Amino acid sequence: MTEPARILVVGGGYVGMYTALRLQRLLARGEAEVVVVAPEPYMTYQPFLPEAAAGSISPRHVVVPLRRVLDDCQVVIGEVRSIDHAKRTATVATLATEEEGSEPVDMVYDHLVLAPGSVSRTLPVPGLAEHGIGFKTVEEAIGLRNHVLEQLDIASSTRDPAIRDAALTFVFVGGGYAGVEALAELEDMARYASRYYHNVSSADMKWILVEATGRILPEVGEEMGTYAVRELRGRNIDVRLDTRLESVENRVAVLSGGSRFPTRTLVWTAGVKPHPVLASTDLPRDERGRLKCTAALCIDGAENAWAAGDAAAVPDITAAEPGKECAPNAQHAVRQAKLLARNIVASLRDEPVQDYRHAYVGSVASLGLHKGVAHVYGRKLKGYPAWFMHRAYHLSRIPTFNRKARVLAEWTLSGLFKREIVSLGSLEHPRAEFELAAGTGRHNETS
Secondary structure (H helix, E strand, O other): OOEEEEEEEEOOOOOHHHHHHHHHHHOOOOOOOEEEEEOOOEEOOHHHHHHHOOOOOOOOHHHHHHHHHHHOOOOEEEEEEEEOOOOOOEEEEEEEHHHHHOOOOEEEEOEEOOOOOEEOOOOOOOOHHHHHEOOOOOOHHHHHHHHHHHHHHHHHHOOOOOHHHHHOOOEEOOOOOOHHHHHHHHHHHHHHHHOOOOOOOOOOEEEEEEOOOOOOOHOOEEEEEEEEHHHHHHHHHHHHOOOEEOOHHHHHHEEEEOEEEEEOOEEEOOOOOOOOHHHHEEOOOOOOOOOOEOOEEOOOOOOOOOHHHHHOOOOOOOOOOOEEEOOOOOHHHHHHHHHHHHHHHHHHHOOOOOOOOOOOEEEEEEOOOOOOEEEEOOEEOOOOOHHHHHHHHHHHHHOOOOHHHHHHHHHHHHHHOOOOOOHHHHHHHHHHHHHHHHOOOOOOOHH
C-alpha cells in the first residue's frame, strides 16, 4: 500500500483555514494527510477587529480556534522559516524548538499550499518603530482599545496642559478599510466614554486621519469615498488627504504640510506587504514580492504548489482590461480557498482543475455605530442601510454557526444595554501585581 499524500498548508488565516476545512470534507479516508502550520492556534476574522476594539464584540468571538474546526487535520503551532520546493521540504520552528534549544525541523510534503497572509508595511519614518501601533491582530485591537481609554484617564487626572493635549490627540495613518473603520469605531467609543468624565468632553479630543492619496476607501468608489470624508469631518474628525507622515519622533506627529501634533497615540494602517517567508522559498515571485500564480491557483512553473489570498498574484480573468489581478481581500480569499481545495483533490485524482473566476461585487465599510458606506452590485448605500449591510454581510461570512450565534447575541445585548468602557490594560502584564507584592511586601495583611 502507498502512503497517503501529505498536504502542507502554511498559514491559518482565511485561505489556510478555509482550504484545510474544505480539504477535510472532500478527501476520502486515507487519501491524504493535511498538516496546517500556523503561528497562532486561531484564525482572526479581521473585518470585526474595529468592533472588537470598540467593545461591540468580545475578542474571543472574532477568532476561530483551528483545532476545533480542523479536527481531521494535524495543526502545528509554529512558523515556517524556509521552503525548498525542489526537495519538497519546509523548515519549521515550533513552540518547543526554543524550549528544547534545538534546531527547526524539516517537514516533507507532497503538495504545498502557501497562505501565510501579509504583514504591516512600514516606511522609514523617524520614530515610527518606537511609537507606532498596528491594527492587524486581535491583540493589537484590544491593546489599542485599552490604550485609548487610558489616555482619557491620563487627560482627566493630569494638571499639565501639554500632557493632556497629547493624550487626547489620536492620529491614524492610512485611509483604507483598517484605518477608517478603526478610527470611526474608536472615536464613537471615546465620545461615548467621555460622558463619564467630569473634565473631559468629546470636543477636547482631536482625531486625525492622514492619507497620502486624494481619497479614502477607494474600494467603495469615488462618490462613496467623498461621502465618507464628509461624514467623518462632520464629526470633527480632521481628514488630511494628499498628506504624509514625515516623523513621529519624541511623540510629535509631523505631517508633510508642516502641521505638528504632540500625541501619545499613532496608529499605522498604511498598507500591507507579503509575508517575509515568501522570500525564503525557491518559488517565483512578482515585483511586489507576491507569488506568481495561474488562474487555477497553481504557483506558476511549480508542480504541486498552490497559493491564494494576500500572498498570491492571481490573474482576474473576469476583468475587461488584460493583466489585472484579483484584489487581496477577504471576498476573493474565501472563494479562492474553496476552489483551491477542489483543485488539489482533482490533482490527486488526476482530474482536470478549474480556473478561478469571480467578478468583484463591491464593498461595504463601517463608519461607526449606525453609519457606513457601501457599493454593492452597482448600488450605492450610505448611513444606516450601509451599516446594516456591513454587519449582515460579515455575520454571514464569519466561520462556524457557533461564532455567528455569539456575535449576533452580543449585538442584540449591546442594543439593550450601555456600552462597556472598561480598560483592562493590565492584562498585557498579568504578573505585574504579583511581582510588586513579592518585591515590596505589599498586601502584607494577607501574610
